Each structure stands twice: as C-alpha cells, then as structure tokens.
Amino acid sequence: MNLTKCLTGVALAGALGLAAGTAQATDIKFGIGIPEGDFPEYNALVRFKEYVEFKSNGDMTVRLFPNNQLGGEREMIEQVQQGSLELSFPADGAMAGYYPKMQVWSIPYLFESAPVAWKVINGEFAREMQADILEQTGIRALAFSQNGFRSFTNNVRPIVNPGDISGLKIRTMESPVFMELVNSLGATATPISGAEVLLSLRQGVVDGQENPPAVVYGGGLGEVQKYYTLNEHVFGLHVIIANNEWFEALEPGEQQIIVDAAQLMAWTENLQKTEGDWRFSEKLADELGMEIHVSTPDEKAAFKELTQAPVTKFIEENVGEEVVGELLSAVDAAKAELYGTASK
Structure with a gap:
C-alpha cells in the first residue's frame, strides 16, 4: 500500500470523525409543571419540540420534562438561572x-379581550x-403567552354582579395581589396552596376559587x-425562559430556530387557551352540570370599577408608578388600534 495514500486516508478519516463529532445533536432539556396530555400548555410544548427538531434536521433534540419532574416552577426558574436546565415555562406569579x-400584569380587568392582550404581550x-x-x-x-383569564367559581349562588360575591370565602393563590382583589369585592380572600384547593372546596373550608376553565x-x-x-378578572401569563449563557453559545442559526419555536409555542397556547374558554366550559356544563354565566362587558365594567383602582395602587407600591403607567398606555394604544378608539 502506498504510504502517502494510507496517511491521507487516515487523516481524512480523522477529519470525518471530528466532523461527525461536532455534528452531534444538541440535547436541550425543557421542564414544565403541566402534566402530559391534551392541555394547551403541553400541546404548545410539543410544538416547540417538533419545530426545533424538524428545522435543525435532528441536530437539536428537545427532551420534555412535564408534571414538575424537575421540581416546582420556582425550582425550575432557579435551574434555568444557574444553567442546569436550558428552558422552562413558569407562570407570572x-x-x-x-x-x-x-x-x-395582574391589574384587574387590564385586558378586555384576548386579542388586546396578544397585541400588548407582543x-x-x-x-x-x-x-x-x-x-x-x-x-x-x-416570549410571553396566555395562561388564561381567571374567573370565579363557588357553591353558594350565581355571581352576576359584584354584590353577589360579597361575604363569600374565596380561595386565592398565596399572593397579596390576588388577596387584595378578592377583598376589594367584599369577599374574604383565603390563600391556599394549589395542591390543597380541591380538598378545601370539598370540605367547605372555602366557598369558591378562581381559575381559567x-x-x-x-x-x-x-x-x-x-x-x-x-x-x-385577571389575565394570566406564561413566560418561556432560557438560560442565557446556553442560548448565546448556540450558533446564530440555532438561536433563530429557538426564538422562532418559542413564538410558535406562545401562539399555540394563546389560541388553545382562548378556545379552551368555551371548550372546557361546555364540558363543565354538559358533563358535570355546572351553571355557567358569561359576564357581559357592562357586568365586567362593574367589577372593574370596584377592583382596579385599589389593586393598581397596591401594585404601584410594589413595582413603581412608572411601569404601571407604561403598561396602561400600551393597553390603551392596543385598544385604539383594534377598536378604533381607546375604551373607557
């Protein structure tokens, strides 16, 4: 065998081996709290995975960790911050x-509709x-995405006007903002962890709670x-977050794929959460016999009149008047663009 050809072949094989090594798939871990299933959040997560893997020709793979496998939302935020987890999807709270x-974002009745919210969060x-x-x-x-509009359930009476909720004990998240909102309606806010809500309602510890359909x-x-x-009464947000050092270490083309996938994920949740308002409400009525009332714009305005000012003041004390004013201005501009004039 010709020695030169042999050495050339070895060098070429080594080069090809190196190229193959550098072309190995980038493994990306994505953790969320939602369980696997036909839920807007999980469906959006699957869209992210499918888009990234398709657009990268399989050079980037996404491993999904649903149902708090890696810890609660706050633990996963910390993992993303520290770099042991590439991506997560926490709620605004x-x-x-x-x-x-x-x-x-928790100002009551900030958004009159999902399309207004979409304009602002983008x-x-x-x-x-x-x-x-x-x-x-x-x-x-x-990206920011729609975690859903929060609304009231209870076991005592239909809530049509603000006076109907007065005197009820309502479970809230362990958040001073939500406690202030419920108390401003004359109800009694009772903070209870998410894991204990069902039992508390079943035992009558509280009369009701507030969550999307x-x-x-x-x-x-x-x-x-x-x-x-x-x-x-409140538009909840999700935030698609990434470890910044990991993101900046990606090639520009890979960064584009991740950003585009995050946008696709956000819009998937936006649309499915909005559809879920009527899809899951129908299930609640048809399968479980719940009595559903959809508030009219005038009815919502009555709730807004009682809740927005005190809760906004509370939020201003915590985050400052400037950021509150900027958000309210952005909402007015979005409403003017959509409806021709800013709603009052």
Missing part, C-alpha cells in the same frame, strides 16, 4: 419571585420588559363547584 415587576412594552428581565436576572425571556375542568374543581362566572 412564580416569575415575580425573581422579577417583581411581573406583578404589573409589543414594545413586552419587549422592553424581556430586556429588563435579562438585565436584572440573567434569564432570557424568549381548563384548570377548573382538568383539576377536578368542577366536580365540587356548582356555579361558574366567566368574569375574566
């Missing part, structure tokens, strides 16, 4: 523990907040509650 300005205010999250926490917020159905709350009013 959990994110507020790391970035307090997230509380601003607009300049949201982009500036994403940049500030990176600066303040080191976490890259890739998908959660009321999927969490079994409809089995122990009779009345549901879709008053949509």
Whole structure:
C-alpha cells in the first residue's frame, strides 16, 4: 500500500470523525409543571419540540420534562438561572419571585379581550420588559403567552354582579395581589396552596376559587363547584425562559430556530387557551352540570370599577408608578388600534 495514500486516508478519516463529532445533536432539556396530555400548555410544548427538531434536521433534540419532574416552577426558574436546565415555562406569579415587576400584569380587568392582550404581550412594552428581565436576572425571556383569564367559581349562588360575591370565602393563590382583589369585592380572600384547593372546596373550608376553565375542568374543581362566572378578572401569563449563557453559545442559526419555536409555542397556547374558554366550559356544563354565566362587558365594567383602582395602587407600591403607567398606555394604544378608539 502506498504510504502517502494510507496517511491521507487516515487523516481524512480523522477529519470525518471530528466532523461527525461536532455534528452531534444538541440535547436541550425543557421542564414544565403541566402534566402530559391534551392541555394547551403541553400541546404548545410539543410544538416547540417538533419545530426545533424538524428545522435543525435532528441536530437539536428537545427532551420534555412535564408534571414538575424537575421540581416546582420556582425550582425550575432557579435551574434555568444557574444553567442546569436550558428552558422552562413558569407562570407570572412564580416569575415575580425573581422579577417583581411581573406583578404589573395582574391589574384587574387590564385586558378586555384576548386579542388586546396578544397585541400588548407582543409589543414594545413586552419587549422592553424581556430586556429588563435579562438585565436584572440573567434569564432570557424568549416570549410571553396566555395562561388564561381567571374567573370565579363557588357553591353558594350565581355571581352576576359584584354584590353577589360579597361575604363569600374565596380561595386565592398565596399572593397579596390576588388577596387584595378578592377583598376589594367584599369577599374574604383565603390563600391556599394549589395542591390543597380541591380538598378545601370539598370540605367547605372555602366557598369558591378562581381559575381559567381548563384548570377548573382538568383539576377536578368542577366536580365540587356548582356555579361558574366567566368574569375574566385577571389575565394570566406564561413566560418561556432560557438560560442565557446556553442560548448565546448556540450558533446564530440555532438561536433563530429557538426564538422562532418559542413564538410558535406562545401562539399555540394563546389560541388553545382562548378556545379552551368555551371548550372546557361546555364540558363543565354538559358533563358535570355546572351553571355557567358569561359576564357581559357592562357586568365586567362593574367589577372593574370596584377592583382596579385599589389593586393598581397596591401594585404601584410594589413595582413603581412608572411601569404601571407604561403598561396602561400600551393597553390603551392596543385598544385604539383594534377598536378604533381607546375604551373607557
């Protein structure tokens, strides 16, 4: 055998071996709290995985860790911040523990509809907040998405007007903002952890609670509650977050794929959460016999009049008047663009 050809072949094989090594798939871990199943959040997560793997020709693979396999939302945020987890999908309440300005999204009756919210969470205010999250926490917020409008259920009476909720004991998240909202309606806010809500309702510790239809159905709350009013008092957010050092180490083309996938994931949840308002409400009524009332714009305005000012003041004391004013201005601009004039 010709020695030169032999050495050339060895060198070529080595080069090909090196190239093959560098072309190995990038393994990406994505943790969320939602269990596997036909839920908007999980469906959105699957879209992210499918898009990334398809667009990268399999060079990037996404491993999904649903149902709090890697810990609760706050634990996963910390893992993303520290770099042991590439991606997660916390709710705004959990994110507020790391970035307090997230509380601003909990202003009652901030958005009159999902399309208004979509404009704002994809607009300049949201982009500036994403940049500030990176600066303040080191976490890259890739996108905001719709976690659903929260509404009241109870076992005592239908809630049509604000006076109907007065005197009821309502479970809230362990959040001062939500406690202030419920108390401003004359009800008694009772903070209880998510894991204990169903038992508390079944035992009559509280009369009701507040959550989007998908959660009321999927969490079994409809089995122990009779009345549901879709008053949509707070628009909940999810944040698609990434470890910034991991993201910046990706090739530019890979970064684009991740960003695009996050946008696809956000829009998947936006649409499925909105569809879920009627899809899961119908299930609650047809399968469980819940009495559903969809609040009219005038009815919602009555709730807004009682709750927005005191809760907004409370939030301003925690995050500052400037960020509250900027968000309210962004909402007015979105409404003017959609409806021709800013709603009053």
